Amino acid sequence: MHENIIAFILGIVEGLTEYLPVSSTGHLILVGSLLGFTGQKASTFEVIIQLGSMLAILVLYWKRYLSLLNFSTIGKPVKRLDAIHIILGVIPAAVAGLVLHDFIKNVLFSQNVVVVSLIAGAILMLFAEKKHRNFTANTVDELSYKQALVIGLFQCLAVIPGFSRSGSTISGGLLAGANHKAAAEFSFLVALPIMVGATGLDFVKSINFLHTSDIPMFAIGFITAFVVAMIVAVVFLKLIEKIGLNIFAYYRIVLAILFTVIVIL
Template sequence: MIDILIAFILGVVEGLAEFLPISSTGHLILVGHLLGFEGEKAKTFEIVIQLGAILAITILYKERLVSLFNIAPILKKEKKFNAIHIILGVLPAIVAGLLLHGIIKTYLFQPQTVVIGLVAGAFLMIYAERTKPDPTAYSLDDLTYRQAFMIGLFQCLAVYPGFSRAGSTISGGLLAKASYRTASEFSFLIALPVMIGATSLDLLKSWNHLSVSDLPMFTVGFLTSFVVALFAVVTFLKWLERIGLTPFAYYRILLAFLFTIFVLL
């Protein structure tokens, strides 16, 4: 029962944090540390529950994802969101991930580095919110290739645990003159290829750490992450245009401070 409870807690954490600008990886590392759930099994479990969050976005944006396979707008040079936007948005992060994957997994997945990432990402979010220019892209179809690539460059920051993929890309979107909603939705969509690639690679490497006895725990974590992510994304989009990024940034700084005081010191 303890394993099931841990699976539920971490599934909730993943579902809430994956697409919010607060760093799901950072939260999983910190909460896992508090629960005493660490090591190779924990790393494999985190990979599986990330797949639950991925499935949630796939369902929420299924029509937009299916439309990416239509190359007619590209051939006709129509001003419409298409697969090239996604490629430009994910290419920088894929390159950064492939080059730095080993270093990141070996040296950066620990509470101390996550605390640094939480604070650094928070300052980026505050800066982006305070200096953002007036938007030119009010929907995904308004997004230019240049804006897509610029947001993709910001996604590279998310290779550092605790920095947050959503926080980096939404901040980059605001600085690239995208509206809150456009930046958020593009952040969700370009997260999918990167997450699928990274989780698939990690899962192949961690496959030997799985056993039949782990199935109930992993199933609970996966399903919990999926359901919570569905509600979290919809709610976040409603909140973001009203409250902006700054409250999330302050939460990150407070979390880093409290964790440092009560756990790391």
């Protein structure tokens, strides 16, 4: 199969799965194996298309990110998402990622770990759907600092390949008292700084593997991931309160089975 077609397919996969609670890592490994696209070039390509997904969130929420620079309401009894919410939601996973980066890449980044994480994440999502009670935050502007921190702590689970950053943060949000939409939107907002740090570090380490001959392929994957991720993020926010997490949890279990049969066995 021509590399540009592979880039288009994987760009779609990345865009579809980065912000859904289904694990983009698991999907990229599975589809990459089916397409015979593996190795260092594939790893570098994954970094590039993740940048495309990140750009989608920046475009969708650039006004919200700019509003975070207004510190006048911090500490005042005004319900409004501010920079402290984002910091509390980002720091736990950022610290975990920095401390465990080499361990994650060298030890945890294995096919068996991905399968276990897919199932573990599914169990967490089913638990969150069953146990969540009355919501105290129906929008991101109603989130408390404590809820932001709880979501940030749950985001630490996402450093494990296959667990899903979106799945862990939305589950944490539900358990902390945020409704589905508020938890999902906050998950999107804290995604950008986390992904910039993680993907930026990987990009620096992968830069020597970039070649000018790969530019067309990488550009196709980047643009495709950007467009698809933007569409998925908008649609997901409109549907999440109606469909909940259970359907994604069951899908993850099926994916874990397929992953085992196709990739591991």
